[in-house]
Amino acid sequence: MRYLTDFRRLNMADLIASLMGALRKQNPAITAPDADKLQRQLENEIAKQQPPTIAFIGLTGVGKTSTVNTLFNHDLPVSHTRPCTTLPTPVSGELYEFTGAKGDLIVYDMPGLGEDEDTDEKYYAMYRDILPRVDVAVWVINVPNRQVAPIQQAIRRLRAELGDAQVNKIVVAASMADRIEPYNWVPGANIPSKEQDEHLEDYLSSISERIAKVLTLRSGGIVAYSNTKRYQLERLMRQIVESAPPERAWLFGEVADVADVRELIDPRFLQYIEQASLPPRR
């Protein structure tokens, strides 16, 4: 059973051909040799675009590296990383070029706030430095952590110092959704239990209300996701693309390789659903 639409990657050759056709039709003064030259220039610009750049901010152990893998690398057993030499290295945290299943990505792995006042101030300076360099920043907290005051304060300061455009790149997401009480994730169907769903809703409502005071939330609100269960990864990936600068968002679409939740669903459960969806026999 499909149950989930497969993402269709851009057919760039066809798109470029149709764009050039439309361009020439609406601008008949452009000669054929000039149109060829335009197309070659466009293709050169596409080829030399810097890989999409993303920052993951969060405390140690919230699952930042796992998230990179489940969003951009799910078919490969290990993440292939190498030091990034094309961009300034942050004072702290890690900067690396990541080769996912579908292409390269530049990742800033940055520590989260709330462990110590002095290090918080140092980390804040890092966010201020890095945010203008990235396309998107994903701020990860882990379920059921409700301590968002340090995040609120940081976002407020960043907005005052860097402006709305930089802060609007930030997506707040809650990892480890499967670890919410009463820890009874439904096997087979691979979804939260009814009680977990209710607790997740309550948790997200609580943190969303507070984060929304400093940040406009993406459509769908704050995503509670799980790398282990591949839960809500498509929602998170969508929010990442929504948050990227409009002319760079397509690069994320190109390198995204979201782990397929269907691989963790029991085929027997799918059969039960199929049978239950059939019209009753007369």
Next chain:
Amino acid sequence: MKEISPGSPEFAEVKARFERLMDAASEDVVIREKLTEDSFRQFCATILTRVAEQMGYIIHNATEFVRDMKWAASEGWRQGVTKARENRLRPRA
């Protein structure tokens, strides 16, 4: 938690929530496709306008020629979401 099967009292409730989640995920995929394509078109419009200007041409209404009329009318997107839902119930070929 024990296996959920059609004989389980919670089967209907689990089935409903499962299907809602899959529908929502399919919608997320369709929206991401649209955003990706719109972004690429916008990128192309900017580059072509700039390069054309350097060559001595003025491109009028660049955003018009990059718009796919199907998407612009929203029907293509709605159809995509509807098709995703239909595919959910159709056996894989």
